[in-house]
Amino acid sequence: MSPKKLSLPTMNDWVAALIREHRVFGPQAKGDRFAYDLLGCAADLRLDHDVTILPPRKYLMPPTEVLITFTRSGKFESVMEGEPLVLFGVHPYDVAAIAQMDRYFTQDHADSHYLARRKKVTIVACDVQSASENVFAACMGTATVPDGFDVLLTLVGETYVVESRTAAGDALLALAGVLEDADAVSLGRREQLWMDAQKLLRRQNLRCRVEDLPGLLDRSYEHPAWRQKSELCFSCGSCVMVCPSCFCFDVQDEVGWDLVSGERRRQWDGCLLTQFACVAGGHNFRRLREERYRHRFYRKGKYLHDRCGFVACVGCGRCAAACTSGIASPVALYNSLLEDQ
Amino acid sequence: MTAEALICSDRDLYLPQPATVVSKTVLTATETLFEIRLDSGEELKHMPGQFVEVTVPGVGEAPISVSSSPDRKDGFELVVRRAGRVTSAMHDRRCGEKLGIRGPFGTHYPVDGVMRGRDIVFIAGGIGLAPLRSAIHWVLNHRQDYGKVTVLYGTKSPAERLFLDELSDWSCRPDVTFMETVDRADANWKGNVGVITKLIPTAGIDAARTVVAACGPPIMYKFVIVSLYAIDVMDESIYVSLERRMKCGIGKCGHCQINGLYACTDGPVFNHADILRVQEAI
Numbered sequence A: 001m002s003p004k005k006l007s008l009p010t011m012n013d014w015v016a017a018l019i020r021e022h023r024v025f026g027p028q029a030k031g032d033r034f035a036y037d038l039l040g041c042a043a044d045l046r047l048d049h050d051v052t053i054l055p056p057r058k059y060l061m062p063p064t065e066v067l068i069t070f071t072r073s074g075k076f077e078s079v080m081e082g083e084p085l086v087l088f089g090v091h092p093y094d095v096a097a098i099a100q101m102d103r104y105f106t107q108d109h110a111d112s113h114y115l116a117r118r119k120k121v122t123i124v125a126c127d128v129q130s131a132s133e134n135v136f137a138a139c140m141g142t143a144t145v146p147d148g149f150d151v152l153l154t155l156v157g158e159t160y161v162v163e164s165r166t167a168a169g170d171a172l173l174a175l176a177g178v179l180e181d182a183d184a185v186s187l188g189r190r191e192q193l194w195m196d197a198q199k200l201l202r203r204q205n206l207r208c209r210v211e212d213l214p215g216l217l218d219r220s221y222e223h224p225a226w227r228q229k230s231e232l233c234f235s236c237g238s239c240v241m242v243c244p245s246c247f248c249f250d251v252q253d254e255v256g257w258d259l260v261s262g263e264r265r266r267q268w269d270g271c272l273l274t275q276f277a278c279v280a281g282g283h284n285f286r287r288l289r290e291e292r293y294r295h296r297f298y299r300k301g302k303y304l305h306d307r308c309g310f311v312a313c314v315g316c317g318r319c320a321a322a323c324t325s326g327i328a329s330p331v332a333l334y335n336s337l338l339e340d341q
Numbered sequence B: 001m002t003a004e005a006l007i008c009s010d011r012d013l014y015l016p017q018p019a020t021v022v023s024k025t026v027l028t029a030t031e032t033l034f035e036i037r038l039d040s041g042e043e044l045k046h047m048p049g050q051f052v053e054v055t056v057p058g059v060g061e062a063p064i065s066v067s068s069s070p071d072r073k074d075g076f077e078l079v080v081r082r083a084g085r086v087t088s089a090m091h092d093r094r095c096g097e098k099l100g101i102r103g104p105f106g107t108h109y110p111v112d113g114v115m116r117g118r119d120i121v122f123i124a125g126g127i128g129l130a131p132l133r134s135a136i137h138w139v140l141n142h143r144q145d146y147g148k149v150t151v152l153y154g155t156k157s158p159a160e161r162l163f164l165d166e167l168s169d170w171s172c173r174p175d176v177t178f179m180e181t182v183d184r185a186d187a188n189w190k191g192n193v194g195v196i197t198k199l200i201p202t203a204g205i206d207a208a209r210t211v212v213a214a215c216g217p218p219i220m221y222k223f224v225i226v227s228l229y230a231i232d233v234m235d236e237s238i239y240v241s242l243e244r245r246m247k248c249g250i251g252k253c254g255h256c257q258i259n260g261l262y263a264c265t266d267g268p269v270f271n272h273a274d275i276l277r278v279q280e281a282i
């Protein structure tokens, strides 16, 4: 569908109509920060948010989810969770992270549980209106995204330009009624805004190109920065829990009250946590904080790149904000590796 | 989402198949041999060195190597060491009780590939004999496809030796060279004492003709590989099996990573040349 114009009042009515018809999740104010939650009314939606505490990943891969049910006598059944929902107002870097997750969970062995949820999600992306202090999406090539969404919204002055890319997007947009085509001036302003985003979303500056990162890591395994920075690490795992491009999980069985049946669940796990590579008998394959800290950057910057073709960091800056020790920022780490090259 | 992704998403790789414990044989104080059959009646269709994820419903899952040869059509065997929650619960399962099985997963010893026609040296440390036994049985069942066959086995003490009948069978066979050693002897032990590497120089290995299939703890690999280098065995001719924490078995959970490699899908069996420069490997 060609790009349309959406005035602010029409926008408001459209969101209200969507909320009546669908389960719509979008960024809302939580104290002085923002978080995705179910939208009760259009006024709660904050498309001017800078970044949310957790990324929308929680709707595609919840903190805990059921994989199968079992009985103690050995009957196993798949559980495919996931209900239709609309993610509204997703920033481009988070759209890019969802595309990475799609790739990760379909490559080699398709993960049917992830896909069961994913297929029911419609994404309404929204170009960034205010930048968070730690953001460096522009350095990672995710300040704007060419695809990966069903609908894209861009605020140009006093109106939105809205563009649908899929049948699911068209269906959502139909609820807005008949819309005018976006005029050349609005489209021109949208182009300008996309160019400006390359400056706006560079509050932290990575001193190399994203495609240089795997090579940089290749040369830096023994760099003193791993030890120096990780000396401050609490192994709390916050940096990986808030990350839209971290996908690791643990699996646990839970027996029900009847002691006969139960559920097998998977939950978020993180390679920064002490036990992550620990096996029976207590041997830990990444015993040192330094090893765990380094692994996070290698998995993101090199291993996943070599395997799936992307650097698993979209520059949202959430990890930097979450780390009380101030050592989780990829920009700061990569820049210090670059210093001694 | 691509159409391709939508199609292949139908199979749930996390769903275990129901299976039954057919028999249990105590091997040592901590290891028990389980004979297991899939309730579907189907064969497991594994290759030597591959593993399955075993579910004890309500307790959890553990990766366990298949110890029987693929030639064995009627069920398969696992050797389980009592190491923690899941493995202890397995030991407590009685014959006729149910387990869940996922897999087989991972890579295998190349018994159907580069090992054919070559001399084979199996090097087993401790419970490492369990996975290697699958390959040993296969090679002995198809004896004409291979050159000279040598089995080297090392345990900490005589009490930890597995499959005593089979060990004595191998030591009697004219077409197998079998040598073993224990780290610490007891009063009845008449054999070699010392680390397994001591067996390597005297085993009559012709490096140029040989493929080595090893399975044991990481520390064993460190020393074994040095000894193999000393007799000119090349990295490309050495296969090792590496163990890591595993949760999914299919390259998704991230637990088993060895730098950029996944022990569950790129391994557990690796060619030594492929892990030479992988810092976390050995």
Ligand SMILES: Cc1cc2nc3c(=O)[nH]c(=O)nc-3n(C[C@H](O)[C@H](O)[C@H](O)COP(=O)(O)OP(=O)(O)OC[C@H]3O[C@@H](n4cnc5c(N)ncnc54)[C@H](O)[C@@H]3O)c2cc1C
Pocket (backbone or CB within 6 Å): A278, A279, A280, A281, B051, B060, B061, B062, B063, B064, B065, B066, B078, B079, B080, B081, B082, B083, B084, B085, B086, B087, B088, B127, B130, B131, B242, B243, B244, B245, B246, B247, B268
């Ligand atoms: C490829 C492979 C093949 C194996 N083959 C055998 C075999 O043939 N026989 C045998 O007895 N053991 C084998 N093991 C080791 C066996 O998987 C562990 O002893 C077992 O997982 C321990 O689980 P637990 O619940 O009893 O121990 P706990 O200590 O209670 O487990 C604690 C947690 O750590 C995880 N964990 C602990 N150790 C391991 C481990 N080594 N690998 C993966 N996850 C672990 C468990 O999933 C669990 O979440 C193999 C491991 C791997 C990776």
Ligand code: SF4
Pocket (backbone or CB within 6 Å): A232, A233, A234, A235, A236, A237, A238, A239, A240, A272, A322, A323, A324, A325, A326, A327, A328
């Ligand atoms: S880097 Fe920071 S956020 Fe991450 S585990 Fe260490 S202390 Fe926690």
Ligand code: SF4
Pocket (backbone or CB within 6 Å): A239, A242, A243, A244, A245, A246, A300, A312, A313, A314, A315, A316, A317, A318, A319, A320, A330
């Ligand atoms: S590593 Fe940090 S900056 Fe990069 S995507 Fe994850 S949370 Fe965002």
Ligand code: FES
Pocket (backbone or CB within 6 Å): B245, B246, B247, B248, B249, B250, B251, B252, B253, B254, B255, B256, B257, B262, B263, B264, B265
């Ligand atoms: S066991 Fe999950 S990635 Fe290997």
